[in-house]
Amino acid sequence: MSDVAVQVDHVTKSFRMYHERNQSLKSAIMRGRTSVHEDFLALKDVSFDVPSGSTFGLIGSNGSGKSTLLKCLANIYYPNQGSITHHGRIAAMLEVGSGFHQELSGRENIFLNGSILGMSRKEVTRKFDEIVDFSGVEQFIDQPVKNYSSGMYVRLGFAIAINVDPDILIVDEVLAVGDAQFQEKCFRKFSDFKADGKTVILVSHSMGTVESMCDHAAWLDRGTLRVVGESKSTIAAYLQSLPADKQ
Amino acid sequence: MKYLQEVWGSRELLFNLTSREVRGKYKRTIFGQLWSLANPLALMLVYTLVFGLLFRIKPLAGDPSGLDVFALWLLCGLLPWTFFANVISTGSGSLVENANLIQKVSFSRVVLPLSSVGSSAYNWAFEMAVLLIAISIAGGFVLPWIPLIIVAMLLLAVFASGVGLMLSISNVYFRDTQYLLSILLQFWMYLCPIIYPLTLVATQSKKTGGIAGTPITVMNIYELNPMVHFITLFRQLIYDNRWPDGVEWIICLCWALAALAVGLFVFQRNERNLAEAL
Helix, strand or coil: CCCEEEEEEEEEEEEEEEEEECCCHHHHHHHCCCEEEEEEEEEEEEEEEEECCCEEEEECCCCCCHHHHHHHHCCCCCCCEEEEEECCCEEEECCCCCCCCCCCEHHHHHHHHHHHCCCCHHHHHHHHHHHHHHHCCHHHCCCEHHHCCHHHHHHHHHHHHHCCCCCEEEECCCCCCCCHHHHHHHHHHHHHHHHCCCEEEEECCCHHHHHHHCCEEEEEECCEEEEEEEHHHHHHHHHHHCCHHHC | CHHHHHHHHCHHHHHHHHHHHHHHHCCCCCCHHHHHHHHHHHHHHHHHHHHHHHCCCCCCCCCCCCCCCHHHHHHHHHHHHHHHHHHHHHHHHHHHHCHHHHHHCCCCCCHHHHHHHHHHHHHHHHHHHHHHHHHHHHCCCCHHHHHHHHHHHHHHHHHHHHHHHHHHHHHHHCCCHHHHHHHHHHHHHHCCCCCCCHHHHHHHHHHHCCHHHCCCCHHHHHCCCHHHHHHHHHHHHHHHCCCCCHHHHHHHHHHHHHHHHHHHHHHHHHHHHHHHHC
């Protein structure tokens, strides 16, 4: 295990903004092109290293490119330039419970979702009790998930994702789910993670969360990296840039 | 090669997604899996009434099986066709339907269209088993041919996968694909010897001779349709209980491999852009 978990090297990501999006054959043939677009730079030449074993926070205002960067880290988007190198198994929790089948039971969905997230059947079987226990839906595990309350749904999704047991865990603003008791459970799980020497990368708008959980942070502003380093100083720099009434 | 390894590595996910579709499909129905038989049976009934009884289409009796039942003869061609049509119509929509998953989770995307092959194949195997039992009751001696029938089924599944992979990508960029496809499939079906025997085309073709003075006959063009060869294969194995021509096997194998190679190539080139394009 090297001491850098993720290396982000001069990453640039642009999206096409379509002025006219013609996704039909007719327009493609009639005009000989499918669309008129211009490129929008969501990330501009971003580079930083995430030390392994750290909890790393990404902060910034809305539209600053945090989620794009997260998706690049999670191999959902691919950067146009630059590269991202991972050292270790990576798991991303960008949305909990994606891929649940409404008509199938909680039990069946654990196996399905586990395998979508990259766990083998054996692994899921081994961790099954832990997942059910963590989610707190024992009583309803054989019910179709469409009958779950939204809290149960999210808790089950979260329980599966967190049990993937990656070396690097990527978390988008999903901690704001469940009741206080469940959140407490999640935070404890994250600190266990950290104690095991694993890396967590998370996005949050709650500076309190970032400050208490993260030891490192990066501040993105409209696609450019402004500050990276110790979480305290990064947060301070970020807060200072905001207009006074928002602080 | 590396790509194939990746696909192979996600076989467990493929299995799980397939079983999600199979199990989720007939949940909360009284007849469950029996519903998958309803559609082919209804088609069989309609076509037998219209073409067997009204139009009096008389296919040659099975040689050497001696079978002479229009409904069974029809099903030998109809079941492979409905499987193929199912795969490419559900397969082409598979990426768009799972857009949410693609945008949130990183996994080998190729399992999505392939899982619609899997779930259609599951139903098809069920239908074929019923057909083989019916043929045995009617007096066909189909048992020794089962291994070859399975090989033919695999070939068709490979061919359908290749076409499905291509169309699933095309549907991401051109949503017209799925609508165009449903019309195209109707034409395509009548361009296959499903409800009429191949001999009918051969006779007509001989009568007409070469088209516009060229030595190319109607039959030559007709045989460009890969499904003609697949259906011939199935009919000879199941209905006639006869070893099909080696050339037919080779043609089917070539089509299957070519479709899969092109399908995987197209898919692999576009896979990375899917999350953005959707």
